[in-house]
Amino acid sequence: MMKNREELDLTTTSDLLGVPTQAVARWVRKGVLPSVTRSGKSFFDRDQVESWAKKMGMRIREPKAKTGFDASTEPSSSPVLAAIHKGGLVPALPGSTVEEVFEALTQSIPLPEGLEPAQLCRLLLEREKLGTTGVGDGVAMPHPRQPLSEYLKEPRIYIARLREPVNFSAMDGQPVSLVLLILSCSLKNHLHTLSQVVHLLRTPKLRQDLEEAKSLEELLVLLEADLEA
Numbered sequence: 067m068m069k070n071r072e073e074l075d076l077t078t079t080s081d082l083l084g085v086p087t088q089a090v091a092r093w094v095r096k097g098v099l100p101s102v103t104r105s106g107k108s109f110f111d112r113d114q115v116e117s118w119a120k121k122m123g124m125r126i127r128e129p130k131a132k133t134g135f136d137a138s139t140e141p142s143s144s145p146v147l148a149a150i151h152k153g154g155l156v157p158a159l160p161g162s163t164v165e166e167v168f169e170a171l172t173q174s175i176p177l178p179e180g181l182e183p184a185q186l187c188r189l190l191l192e193r194e195k196l197g198t199t200g201v202g203d204g205v206a207m208p209h210p211r212q213p214l215s216e217y218l219k220e221p222r223i224y225i226a227r228l229r230e231p232v233n234f235s236a237m238d239g240q241p242v243s244l245v246l247l248i249l250s251c252s253l254k255n256h257l258h259t260l261s262q263v264v265h266l267l268r269t270p271k272l273r274q275d276l277e278e279a280k281s282l283e284e285l286l287v288l289l290e291a292d293l294e295a
Contacts, residue, residue, distance in 0.1 A: 072112040149223040156226035178217040200236025218251040
């Protein structure tokens with residue numbers, strides 16, 4: 067006897083995968099997630115969704131499980147997610163040089179009380195003179211030379227996408243299009259955060275989410291799914 071195939075709509079599929087409906091719709095548009103369209107709406111075969119999720123390294127969530135990321139509370143499962151939550155996302159940062167990027171970035175983000183944009187910009191440029199923070203593959207991870215223990219009790223990560231690639235003199239010669247500004251509160255914390263971020267950037271899907279999420283809330287949802295996979 068043949069098993070009845072369970073058909074899912076967009077909302078149910080996003081709940082099952084634990085990602086926003088916008089992410090599922092984007093995968094449909096790109097043709098990476100199997101679906102059928104009727105009357106302008108997308109429908110999914112549950113078996114195909116589960117098989118695709120397994121292939122992508124994503125975890126299927128039970129209907130009763132809490133889905134998504136609550137932006138009003140801080141994530142406890144990952145220090146990196148918590149740092150991004152405290153930081154933020156800049157979707158289109160201007161600048162054609164490293165100095166212009168740092169100036170625009172420090173002016174665009176909320177900073178800890180007492181830390182002025184010009185002061186942080188100077189600290190970033192001083193660190194950059196010691197050696198590029200371009201880590202390759204179009205990514206830079208600028209940070210002050212010393213932890214900001216005077217201003218911070220917990221680390222912050224600000225993610226900025228550049229309007230146009232900028233030369234950071236990275237070892238692989240590639241210009242930078244994605245900047246992860248890391249502000250730490252202690253040397254131990256800084257080294258730990260750096261190693262975690264470098265490890266996470268090796269995951270192609272996570273890198274894609276960093277580049278494509280439309281908001282901080284959506285980014286945190288996607289990253290949470292990536293980390294749990």
